[in-house]
Amino acid sequence: MTNKTSTAGKTILCIGAGYVGGPTMAMIAAKCPEHRVIVVDIDEKRIKAWLSDELPIYEPGLLELVRTCRNRNLFFSTDIAAGIRDADIIFVSVNTPTKTFGIGAGRAADLQYWEKTARQILDHAGSDKIVVEKSTLPVRTAEAMERILYSRKGTVRFDVLSNPEFLAEGTAVRDLEKPDRILVGGRETEDGRAAAKTLADIYAHWVPREKILTTNVWSSELSKLAANAFLAQRISSINSLSALCEATEADVSEISRAVGMDSRIGPKFLNASVGFGGSCFKKDILNLVYLCEHYGLKEVAEYWQAVLKINDYQGQRFVTNMVAQLFNTVAGKRIALFGFAFKADTGDTRESPAIHVARKLIAERAEVVISDPKALENAKRDLADLSGQVVFEPDPYAAAAGAHAIAVLTEWPQFRELDYGRIYRGMVQPAFVFDGRNLLDARALHKIGFNVHPIGRTPLSHL
Numbered sequence: 221m222t223n224k225t226s227t228a229g230k231t232i233l234c235i236g237a238g239y240v241g242g243p244t245m246a247m248i249a250a251k252c253p254e255h256r257v258i259v260v261d262i263d264e265k266r267i268k269a270w271l272s273d274e275l276p277i278y279e280p281g282l283l284e285l286v287r288t289c290r291n292r293n294l295f296f297s298t299d300i301a302a303g304i305r306d307a308d309i310i311f312v313s314v315n316t317p318t319k320t321f322g323i324g325a326g327r328a329a330d331l332q333y334w335e336k337t338a339r340q341i342l343d344h345a346g347s348d349k350i351v352v353e354k355s356t357l358p359v360r361t362a363e364a365m366e367r368i369l370y371s372r373k374g375t376v377r378f379d380v381l382s383n384p385e386f387l388a389e390g391t392a393v394r395d396l397e398k399p400d401r402i403l404v405g406g407r408e409t410e411d412g413r414a415a416a417k418t419l420a421d422i423y424a425h426w427v428p429r430e431k432i433l434t435t436n437v438w439s440s441e442l443s444k445l446a447a448n449a450f451l452a453q454r455i456s457s458i459n460s461l462s463a464l465c466e467a468t469e470a471d472v473s474e475i476s477r478a479v480g481m482d483s484r485i486g487p488k489f490l491n492a493s494v495g496f497g498g499s500c501f502k503k504d505i506l507n508l509v510y511l512c513e514h515y516g517l518k519e520v521a522e523y524w525q526a527v528l529k530i531n532d533y534q535g536q537r538f539v540t541n542m543v544a545q546l547f548n549t550v551a552g553k554r555i556a557l558f559g560f561a562f563k564a565d566t567g568d569t570r571e572s573p574a575i576h577v578a579r580k581l582i583a584e585r586a587e588v589v590i591s592d593p594k595a596l597e598n599a600k601r602d603l604a605d606l607s608g609q610v611v612f613e614p615d616p617y618a619a620a621a622g623a624h625a626i627a628v629l630t631e632w633p634q635f636r637e638l639d640y641g642r643i644y645r646g647m648v649q650p651a652f653v654f655d656g657r658n659l660l661d662a663r664a665l666h667k668i669g670f671n672v673h674p675i676g677r678t679p680l681s682h683l
């Protein structure tokens with residue numbers, strides 16, 4: 221046995237330097253100066269960026285956090301083999317996107333990066349390792365990992381744990397510093413319990429013990445899918461009601477407030493919007509649906525699938541309404557999209573509803589101009605096939621100049637602070653605001669002269 225279950229300083233490796241791997245390891249390194257933390261990735265450019273002050277992802281407070289421990293006990297590298305060799309604990313935080321081919325295409329998780337990692341660990345591990353699933357995975361993936369790791373005769377021992385990450389982009393540093401809970405799933409054997417304790421001890425450097433839950437591996441894996449499904453379900457629930465509000469002159473913000481004050485329900489995640497995005501919700505629900513179908517649970521699968529159906533419906537409804545209000549044609553009309561990130565305080569655009577809105581408007585031959593404080597580079601990549609048909613403009617005033625309409629698609633607080641009188645004067649009249657986040661003061665905009673179309677509320681129109 222190595223010292224992997226003792227309390228001595230350990231070498232911790234994280235495979236995958238993305239939105240989860242980078243920030244999570246920076247927090248562990250900052251809070252556990254006695255451990256050496258190495259983050260590796262196959263993507264050289266990403267590693268270079270982690271070594272610079274232009275980090276590959278934007279998160280408030282992340283650069284400051286990284287600077288406190290980089291080159292002290294936090295290191296970034298592309299040498300995966302050496303990382304594996306030296307590590308006591310290996311976090312695997314690679315991407316697990318939805319499969320785009322073959323069996324389960326469009327629904328199941330694509331586990332090719334995951335499996336490759338398992339094989340790399342097997343190839344290079346010369347001593348006992350604790351292997352931690354940090355990525356979000358289908359329930360019972362740890363079993364597959366164990367099978368690969370034990371597929372060769374050898375003396376190296378692997379303990380596979382599940383430790384899903386619950387951070388939210390935009391608040392990653394805060395979430396990592398003060399998590400609602402840490403979940404550690406391990407085998408119910410002596411070795412499994414010892415490995416789970418080793419991992420729990422790391423988090424206990426800064427997380428109160430009562431917030432560190434240990435469960436069996438399968439519960440831990442499924443809890444992550446369940447948490448994301450519940451969160452997305454709340455958004456789809458309020459969004460479904462926003463459509464009813466628009467039909468009945470009820471106000472969805474008032475509904476959210478009244479419903480959210482019920483202590484059994486709570487106020488969070490009840491804001492109606494153009495829909496949820498991000499790399500996780502859709503993929504994790506698809507994964508859940510696929511699992512349910514795999515186990516013959518058709519009704520359960522249909523129940524969760526409906527959460528995605530409402531999300532698509534909400535995005536479509538938003539664009540259909542824009543076109544209808546703009547006199548049934550947007551062809552040749554300049555339309556400014558305020559925000560492209562899937563939420564505020566991130567540059568991440570994966571599955572952003574803005575992608576769908578932009579594409580639909582371009583299909584209607586609108587002249588789309590996109591403004592976002594952090595996401596323009598990703599937006600350019602997302603719409604690369606439409607180059608020449610869309611303009612990227614960091615300055616929202618310039619984006620709105622000469623536009624017929626503004627669509628607010630990300631709740632960046634800075635959009636609230638703009639001088640809408642100035643913006644209005646530069647737009648084609650009648651000027652419209654479609655507020656896909658209910659971010660702006662609709663009455664104030666209406667007073668300026670805008671025709672304002674929020675989500676789930678009566679529009680304020682001059683027409």
Ligand SMILES: NC(=O)c1ccc[n+]([C@@H]2O[C@H](COP(=O)([O-])OP(=O)(O)OC[C@H]3O[C@@H](n4cnc5c(N)ncnc54)[C@H](O)[C@@H]3O)[C@@H](O)[C@H]2O)c1
Nearest residue numbers: 236237238239240261262263313314315316333355356385
């Ligand atoms: N983004 C989030 O907010 C979030 C939150 C919780 C959980 N998760 C889960 O965490 C996992 C990672 O998500 P992410 O957003 O950090 O993904 P990401 O795409 O930002 O990062 C994954 C990284 O893994 C690297 N990688 C892939 N295969 C590799 C290999 N064989 N060796 C070394 N590096 C490899 C990729 O180059 C990439 O940099 C996913 O399962 C996701 O569902 C994400």
